[in-house]
Amino acid sequence: MSSMQKFNFSRVGRSVLLALSTATALVSFGALAQDTTEPAAQSEEDVERISVSGRLMSSAASAAAERREQPYVAELLGMEQISRAGDSNAATALRRVTGLTLVKDKFIYVRGLGERYSSTLLNGAMVPSPDPTRNVIPLDMFPAGIIESLVVQKAYSPELPAAFGGGNVNIRTTSIPLQSSFNVSVGVGYNSLNSDDGYDYAGGGDDWRGKDDGLRGISPELAAAQQQYGVLTPINIAEALGGINAGNLAQAETIVRELGTSFNRDIDVERKSVKPDFDGSLSFGNRFELxxxxxxxxxxxxxYDRSTQNIEEQERYYSVSGDSLVPLNRYDDIKGTEHQVKLSGMLNFGLELGVDHRIETSTIYLRDTKDEIKIKNGDSIETINENNRSNTDTNITYEERTMLSNQVRGRHNFPFLMDLAIDWQYTDAKARRYAPGEVEFRYLNETQADGSVFSFLRRNQNAVNYSFSDMNDNTENLSWNAKLPLTLGKAEMTLSGGYAYFERSRDAQTDRFNFDTVGYTLQQLSGSFSEIFSDENILNPANRFKVSNVTTQADDYLAAQMIDAGYAALELNYDYKFRLNLGVRYEDFKQISLPLNADGDISGDITDSVLLEDGFYPAISLTWFINDDLQARFGYSQTVVRPDLREVTPVLYVDPLTDFKVTGFAGLQSTDINSADARLEWYYDNSNYSVGVFYKDLENPIEAVELSGSDGNLLMSFRNAESGKVYGAEAEFLQQLDMFGGEFGSIADNFFVAGNLTVSESEITIQRFPGANLTNLKRSLSGHSKYVANLQLGFDSDNNKHNATLTYNVFGKRIAFAGVNNKDDAFEQPFNSLDFTYSYNPLESMTVKLGLKNLLDEDVEILQQGEVLQKRVEGQSYSLSFSYKY
Known part of the structure; x- marks a missing residue:
C-alpha cells in the first residue's frame, strides 16, 4: 500500500476516500509522471548584510564575523539588532537585508523574486502556513520577542529543502538562557490616519483576545439544516420532508425564513473613536544545575499586541467595452478600519549533559487576528453611465490565523567516535485560518430632483453574501544530520549527510450563503441592515425572504504532500587558503490536490491533481582566503520551486492581500533554477565591505496572469512561462566614522553608517494563453525591482545611555500584475521608507524607546496606463515603549 496513506485528514467520511484516491493515483499514474531527476535549479548566493541600529556597532560587527565563517553565504540578524532598529517582527527586520524587499508587510522578496521563491524554516524545520493563498509563512506573525536570530541563506546548500529560490529564512527562537533572566515591556502607539474616528459594528463583540466570541460562526441551527437538507432551497427541503406538495413547500419556506434569523445581523457600521495601540510582553528564563x-x-x-488603523484607499474602475476594459476618469474611494490582535506564547525546555549532549523542546503558539471593515463609494456596471446613481459597498472581514508548533531537537558529539556530531529534530505543527461570517452587501444611492439622496439595499437574489471559511493545515517533519571531521596533512575535511521526511495534509472548506430581497419594497430596503433583516421582517411571509447556500462555486478542497529526502556533502579546507563545499540532495516529492463539488465529491479528473517528482539537486561553493582580511566566494547550484497547493487547485477564491479573484490551474509545472554567484568580501576591524554578482536561469517560471473577465473585476490565475532569468550586482558596507581627527573626530567616533544596494535585471519569455490576451510576451518578472537600497546611520553615546538609528529603505518599481488586452503592465511604485528610533537607558536594566515610522509620509501606489489603479495611504506611525530586564 502506498506510503501516501499516512496522510491524516480531519473531515469525517472523507479520510478513507482521500487515502484510497491518493494511493490509486500515485500507483496507477506513477508511470505517467515525468522523471525529474534533473536538478531543479537554483541557488542564491551571497550577500547580505543588513541593518544595524543604535548601539549596534558591536553586534553588527559580530554578526558580520559569523557570516564570514559560513561556508555558504548567509546573513544573520541577532536579537539586539532587531530590537535596536525598532522592528516589531521578523518581516520588518528582514526588509533591511541586502536585496530583500517587504511586500504587504508580510512576505519577503529576495533579489526581485516573488514570495514563492523564498522559503521559511522554524528552528530548521518546515512548518505550515496559516495563509491559504501563500505557501510561505507570513513573517509578520513572528514577534521580535521570541526571536533569537534570523538567518538568511541566499546560496543553496544540500542540507536545506530543494525548494529554494531566492533564499531561505531560518527563524531561530530563544533557547536555554545563559543566566537567569526576566524581561517585561509595555508600549503604546498611534498612526496619523487615526485622527478621525474609525469604523466598528456591534455584532463583532468584544474580541480583545483575538478570538471570535461565537457571534460570527455558523449557528448550530444552520449547520444542522445543511447536514439534513444539503441545498437550502424550498424545493430541496420539501423533497427531504417527504415530497413536493403544497404542505411540504409551505413548511419548507417557513424553515428557510427561520434559518435567516440564525445569522448574525447586528452589523450596522458605526463611527467610534480609535483607541491607541498597545503592546506588552513578558518573558522569564533560568538554568538549574541538577x-x-x-x-x-x-x-x-x-x-500581546493590539492595534487599530484607519484605511484610506482608492481604486480605478474598469468598464467593459468590446473585448477590452476601459479605465474611467474617476475613482472609488475606500474608507475603513482594521483592528488587529497578535498574541504569541512560547515554552522551551532544555537539558545539557556536559558539553557533548543537548536536548531541547520548543512549543510556540502564534495568533494573528484581523477584523476589517471597508466601505467603498463608487460605481459599478449598473451605475457607470448614470450620473445620478452610485453605490456604497460594505465588506466586513474577520480572520484568525493561528499556528501551533511542538518541536523536540537534539545535538550530540561523540569524541570516542572520531568526534562524530549528530543533530536531529522532530516537529509537529498545525496551522489554521478561520474566517467566519464575512459579509458583503451594496446600497444604491439615487440623487433625487430636489438634490436629496435616497439610499436603499439593492433588491436582488444575492443582495447580501455571507461566507464561512475554515482551513486546517497539519504537518510532520523529521530530520537528522551527521558530521564527521577528518584531517589529512594540511587538509581538514568534514563528511556530512542526513535524511529528512515531511508530510502535510490540508482540509479547506468554505460555506457561502445569499439573502434574497426581491420580495421587499424599496422603502423597506431603505433602512439600516439590522432593521431590514429584523426577525419580524424575515419571518413575514409577505416579504418573501429567502436564504440559500451557494452551490455553483466550489471552494472546498483536500490536499496532501510528502517529501522523502537525503543528502551527502563534503567540506574541504586546505591550509586555510581554500575551502571547498560540495554536495547533492535527492528528493522524492508527491502531491495531490482534490477540488470537491457541492456534494463533497471529488471534482474533475484525479490524474490532473497529482504531481510526482524526484531529482538530484547539487550545490558547490568555493571560498578563497586571499589574506586575513579579504576573501572571495564562488558558488553554483540547482534547485526547484514547486507550485503551491492553492495554485494547482481549480477553485475560485479572493486573495486577501489584493482583493483580486483568483482561480488555480491544475496544469502547473515546477520551476527549475540554475544559480551562479561570485562575491568579494573585505573585513577590517569593525568595518566590512562586499561586492558580488549573481545570475539565475529559470525554466518554466510560474507567473500570475489576468484572465478575461466580464464584470470589470480582475480575475487572476497562474501559468508557466517558457523561461526567465535574473542577474545583477550587490554591494554593502559597514563603517564606523572614526577616521576623522580633531574635535570633530571625537564626536564622529560615536556614529557609524551601514548600507547596501542591489541592482538587477530580469526577463521572462511567456507564450499566449486561451482567455489571457497578454500585452507583453517579454517583460520583467512579476514582483521584480531593478534596485533595492538600504542606508542606516547609527549613534551610540560614550556612556551607552543614548543610542539612535535613522534607517532608509527604497525599492524600484515592480510589476504588480501583467497587462492584458493592450494594457500596460501594472507597476507598484517605489516606496521611500524613512524610520527613526531613539533609546534612552536611565539604568542598565531600563530602556525607554521612541519609534517614528514612515517619516516621509509615503503612500503605496500601483500605476497602469500612467494612471493610479490602486492607492493606499500608509500614514505615519509613532510608538513609545518602556522595558525592564535583569
Missing amino acids: AQNVVFGVMTGIS
Missing part, C-alpha cells in the same frame, strides 16, 4: 555537568533550562514568554 548535578555535575547536568543543566536544566527553561525559557517562557508571552506577548
Whole structure:
C-alpha cells in the first residue's frame, strides 16, 4: 500500500476516500509522471548584510564575523539588532537585508523574486502556513520577542529543502538562557490616519483576545439544516420532508425564513473613536544545575499586541467595452478600519549533559487576528453611465490565523567516535485560518430632483453574501544530520549527510450563503441592515425572504504532500587558503490536490491533481582566503520551486492581500533554477565591505496572469512561462566614522553608517494563453525591482545611555500584475521608507524607546496606463515603549 496513506485528514467520511484516491493515483499514474531527476535549479548566493541600529556597532560587527565563517553565504540578524532598529517582527527586520524587499508587510522578496521563491524554516524545520493563498509563512506573525536570530541563506546548500529560490529564512527562537533572566515591556502607539474616528459594528463583540466570541460562526441551527437538507432551497427541503406538495413547500419556506434569523445581523457600521495601540510582553528564563555537568533550562514568554488603523484607499474602475476594459476618469474611494490582535506564547525546555549532549523542546503558539471593515463609494456596471446613481459597498472581514508548533531537537558529539556530531529534530505543527461570517452587501444611492439622496439595499437574489471559511493545515517533519571531521596533512575535511521526511495534509472548506430581497419594497430596503433583516421582517411571509447556500462555486478542497529526502556533502579546507563545499540532495516529492463539488465529491479528473517528482539537486561553493582580511566566494547550484497547493487547485477564491479573484490551474509545472554567484568580501576591524554578482536561469517560471473577465473585476490565475532569468550586482558596507581627527573626530567616533544596494535585471519569455490576451510576451518578472537600497546611520553615546538609528529603505518599481488586452503592465511604485528610533537607558536594566515610522509620509501606489489603479495611504506611525530586564 502506498506510503501516501499516512496522510491524516480531519473531515469525517472523507479520510478513507482521500487515502484510497491518493494511493490509486500515485500507483496507477506513477508511470505517467515525468522523471525529474534533473536538478531543479537554483541557488542564491551571497550577500547580505543588513541593518544595524543604535548601539549596534558591536553586534553588527559580530554578526558580520559569523557570516564570514559560513561556508555558504548567509546573513544573520541577532536579537539586539532587531530590537535596536525598532522592528516589531521578523518581516520588518528582514526588509533591511541586502536585496530583500517587504511586500504587504508580510512576505519577503529576495533579489526581485516573488514570495514563492523564498522559503521559511522554524528552528530548521518546515512548518505550515496559516495563509491559504501563500505557501510561505507570513513573517509578520513572528514577534521580535521570541526571536533569537534570523538567518538568511541566499546560496543553496544540500542540507536545506530543494525548494529554494531566492533564499531561505531560518527563524531561530530563544533557547536555554545563559543566566537567569526576566524581561517585561509595555508600549503604546498611534498612526496619523487615526485622527478621525474609525469604523466598528456591534455584532463583532468584544474580541480583545483575538478570538471570535461565537457571534460570527455558523449557528448550530444552520449547520444542522445543511447536514439534513444539503441545498437550502424550498424545493430541496420539501423533497427531504417527504415530497413536493403544497404542505411540504409551505413548511419548507417557513424553515428557510427561520434559518435567516440564525445569522448574525447586528452589523450596522458605526463611527467610534480609535483607541491607541498597545503592546506588552513578558518573558522569564533560568538554568538549574541538577548535578555535575547536568543543566536544566527553561525559557517562557508571552506577548500581546493590539492595534487599530484607519484605511484610506482608492481604486480605478474598469468598464467593459468590446473585448477590452476601459479605465474611467474617476475613482472609488475606500474608507475603513482594521483592528488587529497578535498574541504569541512560547515554552522551551532544555537539558545539557556536559558539553557533548543537548536536548531541547520548543512549543510556540502564534495568533494573528484581523477584523476589517471597508466601505467603498463608487460605481459599478449598473451605475457607470448614470450620473445620478452610485453605490456604497460594505465588506466586513474577520480572520484568525493561528499556528501551533511542538518541536523536540537534539545535538550530540561523540569524541570516542572520531568526534562524530549528530543533530536531529522532530516537529509537529498545525496551522489554521478561520474566517467566519464575512459579509458583503451594496446600497444604491439615487440623487433625487430636489438634490436629496435616497439610499436603499439593492433588491436582488444575492443582495447580501455571507461566507464561512475554515482551513486546517497539519504537518510532520523529521530530520537528522551527521558530521564527521577528518584531517589529512594540511587538509581538514568534514563528511556530512542526513535524511529528512515531511508530510502535510490540508482540509479547506468554505460555506457561502445569499439573502434574497426581491420580495421587499424599496422603502423597506431603505433602512439600516439590522432593521431590514429584523426577525419580524424575515419571518413575514409577505416579504418573501429567502436564504440559500451557494452551490455553483466550489471552494472546498483536500490536499496532501510528502517529501522523502537525503543528502551527502563534503567540506574541504586546505591550509586555510581554500575551502571547498560540495554536495547533492535527492528528493522524492508527491502531491495531490482534490477540488470537491457541492456534494463533497471529488471534482474533475484525479490524474490532473497529482504531481510526482524526484531529482538530484547539487550545490558547490568555493571560498578563497586571499589574506586575513579579504576573501572571495564562488558558488553554483540547482534547485526547484514547486507550485503551491492553492495554485494547482481549480477553485475560485479572493486573495486577501489584493482583493483580486483568483482561480488555480491544475496544469502547473515546477520551476527549475540554475544559480551562479561570485562575491568579494573585505573585513577590517569593525568595518566590512562586499561586492558580488549573481545570475539565475529559470525554466518554466510560474507567473500570475489576468484572465478575461466580464464584470470589470480582475480575475487572476497562474501559468508557466517558457523561461526567465535574473542577474545583477550587490554591494554593502559597514563603517564606523572614526577616521576623522580633531574635535570633530571625537564626536564622529560615536556614529557609524551601514548600507547596501542591489541592482538587477530580469526577463521572462511567456507564450499566449486561451482567455489571457497578454500585452507583453517579454517583460520583467512579476514582483521584480531593478534596485533595492538600504542606508542606516547609527549613534551610540560614550556612556551607552543614548543610542539612535535613522534607517532608509527604497525599492524600484515592480510589476504588480501583467497587462492584458493592450494594457500596460501594472507597476507598484517605489516606496521611500524613512524610520527613526531613539533609546534612552536611565539604568542598565531600563530602556525607554521612541519609534517614528514612515517619516516621509509615503503612500503605496500601483500605476497602469500612467494612471493610479490602486492607492493606499500608509500614514505615519509613532510608538513609545518602556522595558525592564535583569
